[in-house]
Amino acid sequence: MKYTLTLIGNSATSLGDELAAAASGLLPSPAAPDWLAPGLACDIAFEAEDGKAIEAGLRKHFExxxxxxxxxxxxxxRKKLLVADMDSTIIQQECIDELxxxxxxxxRIAAITERAMRGEIAFEPALKERVALLKGLELASLEKVYRERIVETPGGRAxxxxxxxxxATCALVSGGFTFFTERVGNAVGFNVNQANTLLFADGRLTGEVAEPILGRSAKxxxxxxLREELKLAPHDTMAVGDGANDLGMIEEAGLGVAFHAKPVVAEVADARIDHGDLTALLYLQGYRQQDITG
Structure with missing residues (x-):
């Protein structure tokens, strides 16, 4: 069966002919490296019976x-639909922790968030518990958090x-809050966004979130x-996220990507990006440096 190995460097690690040659030496019947971006990303085609076994050996070798x-x-x-998580994926923070x-x-809240993202506790009750602790927070504080604390992950706009x-159609689907997905989605350029809605009274959080809570199943x-509306085949879709509530969509997508993810996600995803930025998802699709815009 024909496979393609994609090697992707990052700001701290450049790729060169030596590393590509080392990878080729571990592949059966490898073709010459095809450089998608000089010093940053390349494809190497090869033939094998079990591509994932080859990948496991490569990971061990390049650990x-x-x-x-x-x-x-x-x-x-190349995919025709991207569904992306927001917190710790498209942005570098967990919005609820910053609130x-x-x-x-x-x-106190970050500890609950971490357990939920690792899959140690259920997402929905964990969200309710954390939102309840935010009761009384002013709307102006949410504006401040977005303006001063939220940072986009490099490569997202590209x-x-x-x-x-x-x-392609790009959807931002979060277990977080519409207050942030609307702003982040518009800034990064997503077609649509979806998240939970925080409830306010007299300009302050009530400590509640609108039902139904959107978690793993909603993603x-x-x-x-979206796949059905766009009349796409499963292999035309890509999903990316980092936490346990992203597992379902990552498994459902044609290419599920764990991005700087928790172990429970990295273990099951089709692909994992542990070191690069979000442009790595373009190289996974075979885009070349000259193809990249934004």
Missing amino acids: GARVDLSVQTSGKR AAELGIKE LVGTMRANG IEALVK
């Missing part, structure tokens, strides 16, 4: 090299801009609904 790698079946790799910082309880320029449903 500690701070290089991302992925083995996919060769053929059409908690405004009340001086960030450590990922969305390039995919949209090539006809799967969003992917399936």
